[in-house]
Amino acid sequence: xxxxxxxxxxxxxxxxxxxxxxxxxxxxxxxxxxxxxxxxxxxxxxxxxxxxxxxxxxxxxxxxxxxxxxxxxxxxxxxxxxxxxxxxxxxxxxxxxxxxxxxxxxxxxxxxxxxxxxxxxxxxxxxxxxxxxxxxxxxxxxxxxxxxxxxxxx
Numbered sequence: 001x002x003x004x005x006x007x008x009x010x011x012x013x014x015x016x017x018x019x020x021x022x023x024x025x026x027x028x029x030x031x032x033x034x035x036x037x038x039x040x041x042x043x044x045x046x047x048x049x050x051x052x053x054x055x056x057x058x059x060x061x062x063x064x065x066x067x068x069x070x071x072x073x074x075x076x077x078x079x080x081x082x083x084x085x086x087x088x089x090x091x092x093x094x095x096x097x098x099x100x101x102x103x104x105x106x107x108x109x110x111x112x113x114x115x116x117x118x119x120x121x122x123x124x125x126x127x128x129x130x131x132x133x134x135x136x137x138x139x140x141x142x143x144x145x146x147x148x149x150x151x152x153x154x
Contacts, residue, residue: 004037008045011035012070022072046070055104082151086144092133093140098123101143111150119146 002010008031015024032039050056050070059069085101093101099120106116121127123139130138 004035004041005045005049008035008037008042009049012045012050016070016072023069024071025067025069028068042068051100054100055107082147085147089140089143089147091140092136093123093143094136095123095125095139098139098143115150119143122146 012024012026016022026042028039028042031042035041046058046068050058052073055073057071057073059071061067061069089097089101102111102116102119102123105111106113111119123142125135128135128138
């Protein structure tokens with residue numbers, strides 16, 4: 001059985017897909033009532049599963065009539081996406097960032113599930129059994145090399 005966080009995430013992704021501009025505005029308290037949970041559960045789902053690394057931009061307005069706006073980021077071209085990903089990696093990449101980026105690529109159907117699994121395995125802390133910050137530097141270099149190999153024009 002799926003947990004409440006999974007159900008909330010699935011629901012939000014479903015209504016995002018149904019939206020023509022891939023933007024959804026929600027009231028935290030209404031969503032909490034719908035799922036019979038506390039509003040902080042909604043905050044948790046949004047802050048952990050709708051991050052920039054995973055391809056979402058979140059805007060929040062508090063107070064009476066406040067809302068949370070979630071928008072799926074769309075890039076104008078493949079080249080722009082590649083450039084953005086390489087720049088966002090920078091010189092260091094922790095495991096959570098790397099897995100989020102790989103998940104975003106898979107969700108966008110830019111890589112297969114098998115490629116995603118291989119990439120995640122290659123950048124895992126178990127494989128990169130080095131001390132910080134060297135581990136995050138090597139992970140960033142590996143990610144960049146994999147992206148260049150995946151998206152280079154052959």
